[in-house]
Every structure is written in C-alpha cells, then in structure tokens.
Amino acid sequence: MKFLEKIVDKLEPNFEKGGKYEKWYPLFDGFATFLFTPKHTTKKGVHIRDAVDLKRTMNTVITAMIPCLLFGIWNTGYQHYSALGLTEEFGFLDQVFFGALKVLPVVIVSYVVGLGVEFGFCIAKGHPIEEGFLVSGMLIPLIVPADTPLWMVAVATIFSVVFVKEVFGGTGMNILNPALTARAFLFFAYPKQLSGDKAWVNTELPEGYSYAENGKYVLNEIGQRVGEVDAIAGATQLSRFKASVDVMKNTKDELGEAVGAAAQSFEAGVVKLSEKFDLWEAFVGIVPGSIGETSVIAILIGAGLLLHTGVGSLKIMLSGIFGAVFMTIIFNTAGVNPYMTVGPLEHLFAGGFMFGLVFMATDPVSAAQTEVGKVIYGFFIGLFCIMIRVFNPAYPEGMMLAILFMNVMAPLIDHYVIQGNIKQRLNRLKLNTANH
Amino acid sequence: MSTKKESLFSKKNMKLIKDPLNDSNPISIQVLGICSALAITIMLENAFVMSMSVLFVLIMANVVVSLIRNMIPDKIRIIVQLVIVATLVITVDQILKAYVYEVSKQLSVFVGLIITNCIIMGRLEAFALGNKPGPAFLDAIGNSFGYTWILLVVGFLREVFGSGSIWGFKFIPDSWIISFDPLTGGTDGFYEHNGLMLLSPIALFLVAGVIWVQRAKNRKLIEEN
Known part of the structure; x- marks a missing residue:
C-alpha cells in the first residue's frame, strides 16, 4: 500500500495545473481516488463526513456480485459439457476453465469499452471521472448469454453509456439503468443471440470430437460413443x-395424436410445464441462462451483503x-x-x-x-x-x-x-x- | 413603401434557402415532421422518394398559396390550404404508384400522410401566406432540402447497419452472418445485422444524434433554461 501511495504522490505534480499532462488530470484523479480515499477537503459550509464515498459504495455492489460471477463461470462450462453429455470426460476444473474462457473476455470488453467512453467524455468536458460505470461494467456481463459475440457487447455498452448516461449528465443523472439498457439494446438489435434455444448453451464440440447419428451422440477421437446429446438442454x-405452450397451441400430444378436447390439452400442458x-x-x-442470473443462492448471498451494508x-x-x-x-x-x-x-x-x-x-x-x-x-x-x-x-x-x-x-x-x-x-x- | 425591386437572389432571399438547412432546420431544430422521419427511413431509397415527394408538394403548395394569398378569406384559410395540399399529395401518390410501385407500396400510408406533415402546414401558415411567390418558392426549397438531408442521413445509417446495404446494394456477404453449424455444433460467421435499426424508435436516437452534433458545432442553438 505504501508503495502504491508513493507512486501516486510522485506522479501527481505531472497532472496538476501547469504540469505536463494537465489535460489528463481527470484520468489520474479517477485512478488515484479509486485506490485511496481522496485528500480533498470540502471548502465551504458544513458537510457530514463519511469514509464511504461513491467509489466505496460501488465496490460493495461489485463484491456482492462476485458469488454470481464465480457461479456463472462454472455453470457456463457445466452447461456446455452437460449438453454434450461429456461431464464425465471433462471434470470440474475443465468446466471452470471453459467458463472462464467464455466469461472473462466479456467482463474485460465491457469494462474497457465502458470506461473508455466514460474517460473520453470526462476528458472532453474536463470534469473529474465519475465512477458510475464500475457497477454497470460488472452487471453487463452477468446479464448476457456467455456466447454473445464480444463486439455486440461493445456496441451495446457504447450505446447505453452514451445515450442513457452521458447525454443526461453522467453518473447519478441516468434515467434508466445503464446495464439493462445495454441488454435491451442487445435483445432488440440481435434477437438471435439473446433468445431462442441456440443462444444460451455453447454446443461447440471440443477438439477431436464429432457428432454422430444426426447429432444425437458425441464420438471421441477414436470414434467411441461417449456422450448423448441433451435435446432440450439449450433452452432456458x-x-x-x-415451447410447451406452443405445443398446446398445436393441440397435439407427444405421440402425434390430435388431442381433440381443449380440456385434455390443457391438462397435458400443465403436466408438461411441471415436468420441465x-x-x-x-x-x-x-440451468441455462445469462451468466450471472441463474443461481438464486449466489444472488441471495449478494443480497445479504447489500442489505447488511445498507446499499x-x-x-x-x-x-x-x-x-x-x-x-x-x-x-x-x-x-x-x-x-x-x-x-x-x-x-x-x-x-x-x-x-x-x-x-x-x-x-x-x-x-x-x-x-x-x-x-x-x-x-x-x-x-x-x-x-x-x-x-x-x-x-x-x-x-x-x-x-x-x-x-x-x-x-x-x-x-x-x-x-x-x-x-x-x-x-x-x-x-x-x-x-x- | 419601397419602390426598388428586390432581386430574387438577394442576400436576404438566399438566407431563406440556407437557414433551414442548418440553423432553423425543420426536423432537428423546429422538430416538425418527425413522424415521417421515423417511419420511412429504413431504406435510403424510401427516404429519397419521400423527400422528393415532400419537395414537390411543398414547392407547389407554397407557390400556389402565395399566389392566391390575397384572395383567401382569413377564416377558412386552413381549409383552402388543405385542399391545395391534398390535391398535390394525391397527384404525387398516383405518380409514385405508376412509376415506382415497389417503393410506393413500402411507403404505404405515409405518402397520404404528407397532407398532415407539420412542415408543410407550418411553411404555408408562417411564410407563404405573407410573402410573394418568389421568396415562397425559395423558402420551400430551403425547408424541403433541410428535411431531405436529415432523412437521407438517417436512412443511410439505418440501411447500412440494419440491412447491410446501400440503396439496395448489399455489401455484406451472407457468409459473414452468424449461423449455426450443425457439423461442429459451433457457429460460423461473425457479423449480424442490427435489428434495432429496422424498428422505428431507433430513428429518434439517430435524429437526436444529429441534433447533438449540430448543437455542439453551433452553441448559439443551445437553449438556456
């Protein structure tokens, strides 16, 4: 900590008025106050002093989301391998590794793009960096499917930061939740990636494996049948x-016989819903779903922290x-x-x-x-x-x-x-x- | 009363053309005629045909109303204007149906709705009723081109990002589009058209973007509140 503090103190004169990088002061200020409680004191009037400033509040929310993120990483990998019926060949570590490979890039893209846009606006306007994006940057990856192409995440992030936040005056002025706006943008702009049964689980075969019998089974490198593909695994x-409501609309049961009476099909529908x-x-x-939304347990842990700290x-x-x-x-x-x-x-x-x-x-x-x-x-x-x-x-x-x-x-x-x-x-x- | 005849292309008259293009643009500054800007800008071609229709109707209506401005009784002037505009719009509608049938089908009801386009009634009321045909003609040209360039910008962006084409010419090959590959279970391609661009609300955002750029360039336009 002392070491970091020294670096910050050493760099500071460069960014102050008249310094070499005067223009970039907001950027420096943003990082410095992220690491340490700012040294500025209020100059006018009486203020209530509290160590928990905006950045600390944001950090609490991010901490509360970590259980969801970790669970999401594992679940992404687990859903992938279990849809292919390969959970025995690929154990816990493989699943976490696969999930991390899918999820972490989304997190990185969301932060880099979002903070980039925000820093750009702050430098252009010359006002201090606002830390509002810290939470949104973590929320966005948690509410999209793990397979969303990264450039789509980037486009949605830019859209939501610019049109929901910066236009209205930056952090604290947004009329909508920026992360949800990003998701709504994705949902309407790229519906194929955000809904339907192909969107949620990655079914790409591992190296060397192949499908057999119209994609019913998975063969390994030497042609042995190792996994049975789960037909409904993809859907949330x-x-x-x-899907089961659609089945009802067609008024045919699974055997392909037409179900005449509406009452009968209704009963069948109810049974089907509860089965599924x-x-x-x-x-x-x-279960399949967006990265962070599936586990109620992880969410409740986060909720406990949020409620305990009063955030x-x-x-x-x-x-x-x-x-x-x-x-x-x-x-x-x-x-x-x-x-x-x-x-x-x-x-x-x-x-x-x-x-x-x-x-x-x-x-x-x-x-x-x-x-x-x-x-x-x-x-x-x-x-x-x-x-x-x-x-x-x-x-x-x-x-x-x-x-x-x-x-x-x-x-x-x-x-x-x-x-x-x-x-x-x-x-x-x-x-x-x-x-x- | 001044007896000196004013030239049609005097500085004052040229301002009639230039102003609506930028500082008093009917869409981005006066926020008129927004409905058609939202509805028909999916393709560049539609936007262009619409703009030309409005150009024709506005010029003719402005000149005609200006010619008979001293004969129109004040109490029924709106009705008279409407009759003139409606006649012109029906003419345009028939011409479009005869020569560009496909486009006219896509524009559907919005050609007819030119009658209610606020820009047209606005110019007739605010300008043609009180000015000679010459300036009225220039005013109509200025305003319809102010309308046109915004429609073209919005239409261009929506067509490029929404359907990957310009004026119907596709420049994004189908092999780029993300598709499911049953052999590997993965996906091919990397690009996807933006479906939001095909929905009308996005035009609001694009027009907002135009307004934003315009005001950032010309700070006079920013209202104080």
Missing part, C-alpha cells in the same frame, strides 16, 4: 415454458417479491392457459427475476427515492414482470422490460408521494390551527 426454463421445471435446479442455478433497499426487494407473488396468484386463480398455472416459486426462481430485483431494481439512481415510492416501485416491477412473461411469452425476460418501464415511472411515483405528503401535512396544520 422460460423458453421451455413457451425442476425447482431445486433453478434454486441452485444449474440495497430491502423495501424494493420485498415489495417486488410481493408484487410477483400477488400477480401469480391472480393468474393461478384465473388459469385459462397452461402458462397461467405456473406457480409463484417457479416464477421467482426462473430467469432473471431475482437477479434483476436484487441488483438492478435497487439501483439508487434510477429507482424511486421516497420510502413509500420504493414500495410502490418494487411492487409494480414484480407485477409487470409476471404479466409480461405470461401474456407475451415472446418476451420471456419480462424482468428487463418491467424494470426499465418502472425506471421511467419512478420520478412520477416520487412526485405523487411527495404531493400526497404535502397535502397530508397541510391538512394536519389546518386541523391543529382549528383546534386552537
């Missing part, structure tokens, strides 16, 4: 739901879960198509619901600010998420759209909460003065 659980969903697997996270809002998380459960129960009661019969736990564990709720809905900038507002905001995120999933299975990831939508609504919610408060106080004042 949300898209499996959709393993609650325990979804909870642990051994994340418990109100938003709880009301979000409540909203989702509320909507699910309504749908379950109605239950007109198989999709509506999916239970609350299944909905909570499937897809990006938990991840979005813990790490993105609680983003202090784009969420509602008032305490009552937070409850309303969280509730509607949960509600809309389930609604989008059920009513439009073509957009399986309802969480993304629900959070973005509520991001836009957050200022409105705050406005009415504050107006309501003012009204209440005015009434109280009137009552008080009337009594005297």
